[in-house]
Amino acid sequence: xxLLCIACDEPMKLVESQGPTEGSVxxxxxxxxxxxxxxxxxxxxxxxxxxxxxxxxxxxxxAPPPLEMVRSTLARQSAPHSVEEAPGVEGAGPxxxxxxxxxxxxxxxxxxxxxxxxxxxxxxxxxxRQITGEVVEQARNAWDAPGGGPPPGMGHSHDGD
Amino acid sequence: MxxxxxxxxxxxxxxxxxxxTQQVALLRSRMDRVRHKVAICGGKGGVGKSFVTSNLALAxxxxxxxxxxxxxxxxxxxxxRMLGVGxxxxxxxxxxxxxxxxxxxxxxxxxxxxxxxxxxPLSWQGPPTHQFVWRGTMEASAMREFxxxxxxxxxxxxxxxxxxxxxxxxxxSDLLPELAGIVAxxxxxxxxxxxxxxxxxxAVELKLPxxxxxxxxxxxxxxxxxxxxxxxxxxxxxxxLASHFGVPFLGGIPFDPAAATATDEGSPFVVEQPDSPxxxxxxxxxxxxxxAMEGGRx
Numbered sequence: 001x002x003l004l005c006i007a008c009d010e011p012m013k014l015v016e017s018q019g020p021t022e023g024s025v026x027x028x029x030x031x032x033x034x035x036x037x038x039x040x041x042x043x044x045x046x047x048x049x050x051x052x053x054x055x056x057x058x059x060x061x062x063a064p065p066p067l068e069m070v071r072s073t074l075a076r077q078s079a080p081h082s083v084e085e086a087p088g089v090e091g092a093g094p095x096x097x098x099x100x101x102x103x104x105x106x107x108x109x110x111x112x113x114x115x116x117x118x119x120x121x122x123x124x125x126x127x128x129r130q131i132t133g134e135v136v137e138q139a140r141n142a143w144d145a146p147g148g149g150p151p152p153g154m155g156h157s158h159d160g161d
Numbered sequence: 162m163x164x165x166x167x168x169x170x171x172x173x174x175x176x177x178x179x180x181x182t183q184q185v186a187l188l189r190s191r192m193d194r195v196r197h198k199v200a201i202c203g204g205k206g207g208v209g210k211s212f213v214t215s216n217l218a219l220a221x222x223x224x225x226x227x228x229x230x231x232x233x234x235x236x237x238x239x240x241x242r243m244l245g246v247g248x249x250x251x252x253x254x255x256x257x258x259x260x261x262x263x264x265x266x267x268x269x270x271x272x273x274x275x276x277x278x279x280x281x282p283l284s285w286q287g288p289p290t291h292q293f294v295w296r297g298t299m300e301a302s303a304m305r306e307f308x309x310x311x312x313x314x315x316x317x318x319x320x321x322x323x324x325x326x327x328x329x330x331x332x333x334s335d336l337l338p339e340l341a342g343i344v345a346x347x348x349x350x351x352x353x354x355x356x357x358x359x360x361x362x363x364a365v366e367l368k369l370p371x372x373x374x375x376x377x378x379x380x381x382x383x384x385x386x387x388x389x390x391x392x393x394x395x396x397x398x399x400x401x402l403a404s405h406f407g408v409p410f411l412g413g414i415p416f417d418p419a420a421a422t423a424t425d426e427g428s429p430f431v432v433e434q435p436d437s438p439x440x441x442x443x444x445x446x447x448x449x450x451x452x453a454m455e456g457g458r459x
Contacts, residue, residue: 001172002166002172002173003173004163004164004169006163009163009164011164011169011170011171011173012173013173013174014174014175023288025290029173036342044287045288045291045295048287048288048295049294049295049298050295051287052295052299052302053177053181053298053302054180054184054302054305054306055175055177055180055181055184056175056180057175057177058174058175059174059175059176060176060180060458061178062212063183063187064312065253065255066253066254066255066257066258066306066310067251067253067258067306067307067310068310069299069302069303069306070275070302070303070306070307071253071275073285073286073287073299074275074276074283074284074285075285075286076276076277076278076281076283076284077275077276078250078274078275078276078277078278108445129273142286147403
């Protein structure tokens with residue numbers, strides 16, 4: 001899909017990508033000539049179709065981690081308990097912003113280390129080098145998805161589906 | 162008059178085409194290290210594709226070949242268990258996920274290794290309704306990742322244990338255009354033959370080499386006296402099918418309860434019981450498949 005500014009007959013460029021939030025990705029495109037902006041909002045089905053191709057809207061820096069699509073979208077999987085990551089992968093943890101750490105404090109203290117690890121795992125799968133408040137929110141939304149298997153203290157369980 | 166789709170270069174910033182190109186390049190570089198890729202299929206459930214795949218892998222490995230097995234039956238994965246690595250998990254390293262390693266150094270990847278233990282069906286996160294719209298794409302992408310993101314290393318042969326349904330061959334031939342061929346598995350049952358035949362026909366349509374037909378459950382070997390009976394129907398279905406399509410008949414595998422039990426338990430029967438008729442049948446099958454690869458027939 002390509003967006004065109006009709007007034008300028010100029011292809012629009014992606015300015016910002018947000019989400020997925022509640023299954024929707026918000027993409028903002030801008031015309032490099034007149035500055036006109038347009039937002040494209042995907043429905044959950046469209047978001048899922050793109051996700052199932054193993055590509056990222058908004059582009060990607062570097063190669064994706066191994067089995068990214070499978071590991072980030074299986075509703076129920078042996079991870080994080082038994083899909084082990086080699087030390088080299090685990091050690092290269094993403095950096096937390098102050099805002100993200102503040103959000104983490106919202107989780108009960110006894111599950112906080114587990115939640116922190118789960119968010120870091122989510123961030124790595126998404127190719128994020130920095131964990132912002134938005135990444136924490138995205139992780140939470142992913143766990144809130146049906147069958148998403150949230151860590152205790154964040155989101156709701158859907159194990160019964 | 163505004164610009165057309167074709168006149169606009171790029172997609173505005175996501176570079177989806179570039180990402181897909183990168184996926185294909187990774188798949189190619191990984192598969193370039195695998196000498197031969199062979200799909201074991203039958204189109205029909207219950208003919209023993211996984212049994213044949215597992216024991217053929219062991220027979221090939223016992224000839225000294227480096228063998229990998231990819232359980233392409235994502236929703237009915239059983240090969241990991243049959244090769245004795247059912248309880249294991251994949252390790253993820255920067256260079257790729259490490260496959261489970263079974264007897265004879267066979268490298269195994271199956272959805273089983275990612276799902277929790279127990280009666281847990283394969284399910285994906287996503288919108289709860291209209292899953293039929295995207296589930297097929299998700300499964301095809303999972304197959305792509307299993308081929309491209311697993312650190313298979315150098316292999317002489319990668320066996321793909323295909324799910325029931327001839328349509329999966331179409332997806333596989335898109336992912337692996339260099340697929341060396343298929344081995345079709347049938348059983349004496351008259352009900353199985355047309356289904357397996359449709360699978361072979363699909364392979365022919367796709368111009369995939371058909372290495373031959375194997376007849377599984379070709380007679381029952383009595384565990385007490387060793388005599389052979391035919392509770393599954395008279396032998397010949399495999400030979401008939403091979404003759405119909407003008408492809409080699411690769412042999413029959415008799416049903417031996419001891420082999421079935423050992424395979425269900427993940428014990429390498431063909432290696433541990435080399436004198437058994439089943440082990441001999443698999444050695445013969447391995448020799449024919451290898452010969453088809455290396456003997457210039459292809």
